[in-house]
Amino acid sequence: MSFLKRLSGASLVKIAATAIVSAAVLPMTALAQFNDTTPGLELQISITDGLLNGSVNGRVVVLFAPSGVDPLEDTDVTSSPDLIFGMNVFGTVGTDTITLSGGSGYNVRTGVWGWPNASLDEVPPGNYSVQAFLNPYETVTRSDGSTLSVHFPCGDGAPNVDGVGSLVTSITDVEIQEGPQTVELNFNNVTLVEAFTGSEIGGCSQGNYEDTETLKYVKIRSQALSSFWGRDMYVGANIVLPSGYDANDTSARYPVIYSQGHWPADGGAFGYPDSNFSAEWDNGTIPGEDGEPDRPAPKMILVTFRHEAPFYDDSYAVNTANIGPYGDAINDELIPYIEANFNTIPEPYARVQVGGSTGGWESAASLIFRPDLFGVCFSSYPDSLDFHRHQDIPLYTSTNAYVRPNGSAIPSIRDFENGTEVVLATVAQENHWELTFGTSSRSSLQWDVWNAVFGVQGINGYPLEPWNKVTGEIYPEAVRYWRHMDLADYIVSNWDNERNLGETLRRRIFIYVGTWDDYYLNEGVVEFQNRVSAAGGPDWANVTILPERPHGGNYQGRTTWDFLELVYSWIQDHSPVGPTPLSSNVTAPASRGNTFAEVLSYGGHQAALARQAPPTIETGHCDKAGCVFAASVGRWDPGVILEAQWTVNGKPYGAAFDVAQGASLTYTPEASTKWSFLQLSVTGRKSGYVDETRQSNGVVIT
Template sequence: MLLALVTLLSFANAALASTEVTVKLSDKILEEEGDVNGRVRVYFSIIKPDRDSSSKGPMYENADEQDTNQVFGFDARFSTTSTTSELPEEAYGYPLSRFADLNALPAQSYSVQVELARFKEVRRQGLPPTFLPTSCVSKDGSNGAYEKPDGTIYSKPVVWKPGTPLALTLSEVIPDSTPSSRGCAGLGDGVDSDWIKTVRITSSALSEFYQNSTDATLEACVLLPFGFDDHSDAKYPLVLANGHYNPTFNPGGEFIEEKPECNDPDDYACVSAWYGYYLFSNWTAPSSTPMENARVLLVTINHPTSFFDDSYAVDSQAMGPYGTAIMNELIPEVERRFRGLGEGWARGLMGGSTGGWESAAHMILYPDMFSYSLAACPDSVTFSRHTSVNMYEQDNAYYYNSDFKRTPTPGYRDGYSGQSIDYVFPAGDIISTFREMNLRELALGDNGLSCGQCDAWEAVWSPVDTSTGYAKRAYDKETGVIDNDVVEYWKKYDLARVLVDRWDELKDHVAGKLHFAAGGSDSFYLNNGVYDFQRLLEESVGLDHGVTFTYGAHDGLGMQHCFRGYEYDQEGKVQPNSITRLTYVQDVVPKMVESWVANAPEGADMSWRY
């Protein structure tokens, strides 16, 4: 009988009996899949009388928040010839940081589940073959919701009490979702509507870098302007709405062609649907709309990697030439197919969080490509404030410098307010320290392979260890000790320093055209980087730099993640983030158009102004 078996042995101390935990790969899976390897993650959730009956299982209950469960992780390979592996006591866990602490769990009943996040062998130019996550996204997931990738193998939950043997069987597989993917238009994978079109290319730059060992597809979801067919001689500017992976077009609010049937102002899904319909109504109206005389190609792009759901759309040692591929291959192909103007003066950027960093980076690192950018709540735009950490001056990313005390650096506060109908009170409550967030990633995936946010930043900004193929750590993931040599390399992506260093070249390019927004109480402390960007700019080039900075507050309270700028309701009240995240297009695109028209070269094509 074919049987793959991983035995986990844990000894909390000599006084406690060992707890034997076995993880098996079912015969059926082994027969169907053959040899498999990846990250084994064992999840423990306390069984409570009020446990949510709708829970999908412990593998979905691990988080940065206080209601997280426990997880332990290790790499393993299952095959017919290597059926047993022992997990050392030092294996990483979260919140308990070592598997040796398993017997320290309170003596109550637990629901336990195991998953195998699968790896694939990837080849990259100049690097040794490396096993990386097969995927960091669910193909039919939503914006930034990673869920579980296709092919993830998992067990059914079992009940367990500490001190007793625990047997888990990897018997289930998350099926391939491709046939049921919603696609750009939400009608199915590759099925377009009259308004939304799909562009997919196989990047030659990425194919060469990855030596054809992994998918080199780039995808663009393109919303055509009103009058595209009737104005067959018109050529159009392009707006790139940057953000996380999303199989369906979502530039900051959905595009919904049918009037919603719901009418519940307290249901965010209903509110979001209505704003999606407002976007459709505004976009498709011939006049009396924010889009009048502002007909553009509105584009979102998908470029997931084996490190994150998004490549950050720049070139990097670990991920490869995604910036080159997007700028030189994908965008020109979109403009070729849909009559784009194809000139830098007629391209703009907008996005929040990851998309905010990309929008700032594209404006600064690719100045010939774009001429307007809104970078909302961007990831760290300078590393003097990498969230709450000063990477240039601190010795340790997890604690502030001090001779006599160890004050933890915070990582996450108050919660995310983006889908709350009203404001969320920013009390400043710490949900997770920066150390805790990193230890969770370490349990989910060693060597920067958790598909998590901090690992993703290192995959973008760090050099690669050519002996292992993994991105070098800017700080020790377990202890927090900063590696100054790696941080020195990060300066290539410190957008504030790049702009200051190239000020004479870029000052006219960014003045009046580069715009930042951040909430005064950003949930992930991303406002700190924006503050320092502004400070460095003013100290280096003076106050008359022309870059705008907007910091969000309401009623004396700082806005949280992800503030994109002020918008007001009919009574003059500041709208919460949950509303302004749905109205990027109607608010930002007309401002881009105003800037384009004012700064267009003499004789520029204005056939799109109708």
């Protein structure tokens, strides 16, 4: 069972809630914590000869840690002592010197963004251990026609800094002083794949760990993913076999638990082999407690998927417009491969989805989108199942993701001390922290991957972000596209149509969360429960909400063996010889959803092109008082800032002016412009986009 990836740093450190609230409402200089600043700080980073072959696009990240502290020791948003700064680089070659500086000319797309201080000029004087990284991007053109530059992980679980292939400087001790100062660093090394017992196992080769007697590894090249990304792409799985498993005895077949979650860095599966559970599993017996005798362990195959991807350490296991057909790769390619090579029971009742947190959402979505393939899900503390509460954000009704209407900050991570909630980080803090590691949702961190999974493509090829990453302003049109991944909305929208989810999924969804969930995920579970219960009654889905339970642990807080016996009991009950067999009526192919063709039709590059429109001018309305021409600014992606300019006979007429998206304009010509040719030019600008000017049709002023 996995925790959210953002908790991979050191232990959490409490931050005063009052300080967080005041910081989150700051716009561009968000989260600055220091009054003393050093104007004119500049970083110059050279590259050792021969280290870089050709040119590269990517993200430079510089970490300022307290003197004597390894900058990578703790980069977590809740606890890191580091000052972190990032900047995009384009076409960098080995002879270049990369320069990062502060000042007021900051631009999110090409300039330096820092956390917790936005500008390098806000680094306080003192002694630091400084290290820089260049995370390289690969530019690809996907099969839907979109072109973008992203980092492809390679057996490292897609870390947000210092991933495989990154250029790295040595840790340098630096004293920051008052006044202008230049700090020189040098990229002199490249991060390589860590040594495994076998060859590397990442998404960039067919290699695997070495098998053991009970732990097997598979990896396949996915045709669906490779076709979409225009390069070789792989998915894999770690497979734990039950005690007594005999590959040659095909008459003995076993149900399978498919466990979803983050990159399994230890090479194991479901806590195996790194726990006491392993010895019990291998022995095939569950030790008795309180004098009770040992009992036979349920015989199942345990599978943990490996599907690190661009944008995150896993793909979320569904088909998405931004990450690609990972649902098809796992369900239609990898699982058939597993079933062809291991003695599984290839029936829906014997395929079980489980997971926690990220894996909780994935396991629920896998069943909800593929009830024809899987029998049931046991999903613990899942990511937002209903976007009426995306963590603590009322996403459909809010105007800002960072600040409530009363001005208080929206929290994101919390703890409880003696029953009192302590906020550890706000939504603003997390998003600003992520922005140091990557623009256009490329940080490989939590909020950004939600943009990639739940959202559609922007016209720039990257995820269409639901809000302004700096200010928190929500773009309602972008949020509307998320409804396809709102699992409650998806179920209700397909309740009694050809997918018939009202009957198909009845009593097959098991959800668990605690009221003290660290990330407020209980709120989305409550919204989900209310929505499906209103449609199907209180017992349509099995939802367990335990008081004062935090994020983590097994389903319903059970021990591992207790949970496995619960799952095995469900399988036995719903087998063809069980008391409540899973009917073929509820596993019909017609219930399948989230097809990749459907995803691309509403969210892919062609859909992004189709929703654009140029400005238009209507034929003028004339009367005795004169003529008036009506115009629209066209359609643009949410968040694009527009500037309009009238032109007469191809030349600007009057001053350019700012205009809101969706605005209607009017133009009243002067008498001297009779028989002139009128047009409207509109220029759009947005972080992560190339500035674009669109011209309207032309009309003649008569």
